[in-house]
Amino acid sequence: MNSGTRGDAEIVRGVLDRWKAAVDAHEPSRVAALFTEDAIFQGLHPYSVGRPGVADYYDSQPLGMTAGYRVLETRRLADDLVLGYLEAEFSFTDRPTIAVYLGVLVRRERDDWRIGHYQVSRLG
Template identity: 35%
Template sequence: MSHPLHDVLRRWKAAFDGHQPDAMADLFTPDALFQGFGPAVLTGREAVRGYYEAVPPDRRAEVTVLHTCTIGEQAAGGFVDVTFGDAHDWEAHVHLSLVLQLDDAGWRIRQYHVSRVEAEH
C-alpha cells in the first residue's frame, strides 16, 4: 500500500494542471491552513478556492515526493519538490510541506506550506 501523500498529490496535480479551483479546494480540510506564494496565511476551503482561482490557467506543476511520514492512523505528511511553470517560460521552484488528515471522505490536506527555493542563499 502506498503512502497517502502520493494519492493526494496525484489528485492535487491533476486539479492544478486542469485549473479546477473547486477540485483543489475539495482536497483540503474545511479549516485547513494554507501558505502559498503570498505573505498571508489563509484558512479554510473558500480561501484555498479563491487562491487557486487567481492562478493563471496555463500554469502546470511538476511534483517529486522527497519524504513521507506517518504521524498516526489519521495523520500523515511529507515534503515535496515542485516546479511550477507556464508556456511563457515563467518558472518557480518550491518545496512544499504537507500535513494530511483522514476524514470520512478520505485523506485531505490539513496544512500546506510553500517555501521558494532560490539558487543562492
C-alpha cells in the first residue's frame, strides 16, 4: 500500500462531506444512498449489510445529532478503492459528544464514489 495522496484525501472528503450534510439534516435515506448496495456497516450498534440497515441506523439517531470528522490517513488500495481513517465526533443537543475513530473504504461505482465499508471504534 502507498501513502495517501492529496487526491485520495479529496475523494474521502467528497464522500464524507455529503455524509455529514445528510447526517446533520437527519435524512437517513440520503445517508444510505452514499453507501454501496452491499456495504458492511458497523456503527455503535450491531452491524448490518446494505443500505436498508444504514437507513435504519441513522433513522434511530436523535434529531439534532450532528457529525464532524477529520481525515487522518488515506491509502489507495486499487484504482477504484480508497481507504480512509478518520477521527469523528457526534454531537447531541442533550448529552455529551461521542468521539470515535472511523475507518471507511470508498469505492468508485460508475461516475461516483460510495462507502463500501464503515467501521466505528469508540475512543477510550
